[in-house]
Amino acid sequence: MIFSSVIYLYADTGVDDKHGKPVDVIIQKIREKQGLGPDEKIDPRNVSNIVLEELGEAIMSVMHPDSGQHELMDNMMGGEGSKSLSSMHRRMGYSYIRGDSGGMMGGSFMPMMGGSMMGNRFGYFSYGWIIILLVALIIFGIILYLVIRSQKSLGKAGGTHHGPPLIIAQRRYALGQITKEKYETIKRDLK
Known part of the structure; x- marks a missing residue:
């Protein structure tokens, strides 16, 4: 106007x-x-x-x-x-x-x-889209790393339920979750 x-x-x-x-x-x-x-x-x-x-x-x-x-x-x-x-x-x-x-x-x-x-959509920096893409990939990588790490830590802390039954029984016995008698019973039953 x-x-x-x-x-x-x-x-x-x-x-x-x-x-x-x-x-x-x-x-x-x-x-x-x-x-x-x-x-x-x-x-x-x-x-x-x-x-x-x-x-x-x-x-x-x-x-x-x-x-x-x-x-x-x-x-x-x-x-x-x-x-x-x-x-x-x-x-x-x-x-x-x-x-x-x-x-x-x-x-x-x-x-x-x-x-x-x-x-130029990014001002004077003509390769701005590359930087945006790299930042997005870095953020995605960090999130992926944190998810994988949290899954592994769940496997270690409460991870007595992963793996073959005998290994699980050994872990539970080592953590004090079951007694020696219970461990021996499980071991016998699995053989």
């Missing part, structure tokens, strides 16, 4: 340098082609890519009236004639016509590049 308001304020600045026609001239051209009055809403889906790109270029001229700064921005987006710059200009034109409140780039900074600065 703010972006659209700023553009409307400056739309009639008459910016007409090497970066194209002013915004108001292009909007008027679109209205005439679609047969719309000044208060009717333009459907951006009915605007050609060439006109959207031209409108995006005009919006850039309003945002960056200094020709050098405009060139710098164009170069940052791929330079004149690049597909990435053309795509950005089309998106800006489309967003402008729709009246998106998020500004020229939609709801966040450069969403078409992946949701964050220069398309």
Whole structure:
């Protein structure tokens, strides 16, 4: 909303340098082609890519009236004639016509590049997903280790019930859970 308001304020600045026609001239051209009055809403889906790109270029001229700064921005987006710059200009034109409140780039900074600065979801650290994967594996390994360790400790503390019957009887006798007579009886019964 703010972006659209700023553009409307400056739309009639008459910016007409090497970066194209002013915004108001292009909007008027679109209205005439679609047969719309000044208060009717333009459907951006009915605007050609060439006109959207031209409108995006005009919006850039309003945002960056200094020709050098405009060139710098164009170069940052791929330079004149690049597909990435053309795509950005089309998106800006489309967003402008729709009246998106998020500004020229939609709801966040450069969403078409992946949701964050220069398309990198992890800031400046481009291998962030590897770190996240490693941390997840380490956490999984620690949990697995603790589960296995607890199972083994259960086997040692109350683990008189694991193994062959004679071994179990020996453990129980060693722990004092059964008497010598009971152990001898079990031993005889097992043979």
